[in-house]
Amino acid sequence: MSTPLLQASGLTKAFRHKTGLFARPTTQLAVNSIGFELAVRERIGVVGESGSGKSTLGRLLLGLTEPTQGDVWFEGINHKQRRARDWKEFRVRTSLVQQNPLSALNPQMTIGQQVAEGLLVHRIAGRAGAYEHVAAMLERVGLSSAMMTRYPHQMSGGQRQRVVIARALVLDPKLVVFDEAVSALDVSVQAQVVALLRSLWQELDLAYVFITHDLRIVRHLVDRIAVMYLGRVVETGDIRSVYEWPRHPYTRALLASVPTMDSTVRNIEPPIKGELDASKISQGCSFWSRCPFAIDRCAIETPELRPIPAHGASQHAACHRAEEFPRSIAPQIDMVTERGTASQKEMAL
Numbered sequence: 001m002s003t004p005l006l007q008a009s010g011l012t013k014a015f016r017h018k019t020g021l022f023a024r025p026t027t028q029l030a031v032n033s034i035g036f037e038l039a040v041r042e043r044i045g046v047v048g049e050s051g052s053g054k055s056t057l058g059r060l061l062l063g064l065t066e067p068t069q070g071d072v073w074f075e076g077i078n079h080k081q082r083r084a085r086d087w088k089e090f091r092v093r094t095s096l097v098q099q100n101p102l103s104a105l106n107p108q109m110t111i112g113q114q115v116a117e118g119l120l121v122h123r124i125a126g127r128a129g130a131y132e133h134v135a136a137m138l139e140r141v142g143l144s145s146a147m148m149t150r151y152p153h154q155m156s157g158g159q160r161q162r163v164v165i166a167r168a169l170v171l172d173p174k175l176v177v178f179d180e181a182v183s184a185l186d187v188s189v190q191a192q193v194v195a196l197l198r199s200l201w202q203e204l205d206l207a208y209v210f211i212t213h214d215l216r217i218v219r220h221l222v223d224r225i226a227v228m229y230l231g232r233v234v235e236t237g238d239i240r241s242v243y244e245w246p247r248h249p250y251t252r253a254l255l256a257s258v259p260t261m262d263s264t265v266r267n268i269e270p271p272i273k274g275e276l277d278a279s280k281i282s283q284g285c286s287f288w289s290r291c292p293f294a295i296d297r298c299a300i301e302t303p304e305l306r307p308i309p310a311h312g313a314s315q316h317a318a319c320h321r322a323e324e325f326p327r328s329i330a331p332q333i334d335m336v337t338e339r340g341t342a343s344q345k346e347m348a349l
């Protein structure tokens with residue numbers, strides 16, 4: 001077997017919180033013992049509610065946050081063993097695209113200067129070479145090279161996000177982490193950017209970690225999915241299996257909550273109770289207090305992420321009752337595309 005591009009084991013990040021002047025600080029596990037593997041050219045979606053730990057996981061994978069425990073390897077090298085020169089190389093081979101393109105861009109620099117910056121800093125190209133490289137990259141993401149002289153405020157939100165993507169790809173990385181990269185865009189612009197990311201993936205030698213709370217976006221963009229709840233991965237598997245037959249009640253509830261254009265689809269999944277609350281983690285399953293299917297065992301025994309025997313080796317769920325749930329409840333997830341509305345069948349991967 002070839003070495004995975006990216007790997008993590010026992011990855012944990014604890015944050016200390018203090019709620020008042022005299023309150024005792026509490027520890028919150030934003031990421032809790034996560035194992036992770038991503039092959040070259042593979043795309044994984046990391047989904048979950050706000051506060052489930054997705055961004056912290058992304059930052060840990062990119063070495064932007066120090067883990068409290070656990071390890072991350074990129075191309076076989078452990079982050080803990082990287083020296084300054086290795087980190088520099090790692091920064092060329094990986095990129096992060098975040099939610100708000102306006103805050104990601106410097107208002108006082110032209111688009112050309114910002115996309116070229118990495119090439120010049122890492123001495124990958126001289127000024128003349130950088131100019132040509134940037135022009136080609138802008139065209140690759142659907143912008144005219146004439147936009148090089150513009151400033152961010154002279155562009156639309158969708159154009160700015162294309163600039164951020166061009167900047168992330170200009171150094172020819174192997175891994176790009178997208179953190180809610182299209183969530184803030186209008187739905188029609190979102191569809192265009194998703195189509196762009198699909199075509200960039202087909203043409204370039206890229207792996208994606210796609211972090212989002214929006215299950216409609218990720219459905220058409222990734223090969224595998226990891227569902228996070230309060231710092232843990234509670235379900236993972238190839239995208240088709242998980243969408244067709246989710247085995248964790250939390251995944252089922254997330255999928256059932258996605259609005260669909262198909263009026264014949266009835267949501268028969270019982271709703272989950274309450275809100276995500278880190279203080280509720282104690283013994284047992286972290287989801288049990290909200291779970292409509294909880295039994296006594298769930299309050300006592302923490303379920304491990306384990307393979308689901310009847311459904312292929314690639315699907316894992318952390319639920320004592322995983323085998324009991326029937327096939328999917330919300331089979332058609334629509335997505336607005338550039339040409340109108342399409343169901344998942346029309347947008348086959």
Ligand SMILES: Nc1ncnc2c1ncn2[C@@H]1O[C@H](COP(=O)(O)OP(=O)(O)OP(=O)(O)O)[C@@H](O)[C@H]1O
Nearest residue numbers: 015016030048049050051052053054055056057278
């Ligand atoms: N720097 C920090 N200091 C203290 N707590 C933090 C820090 N970063 C994240 N957290 C906490 O860790 C938990 C997970 O946050 P994280 O941002 O990773 O979740 P998320 O799933 O990405 O949510 P969102 O989509 O809202 O960003 C949250 O409860 C958050 O308050």
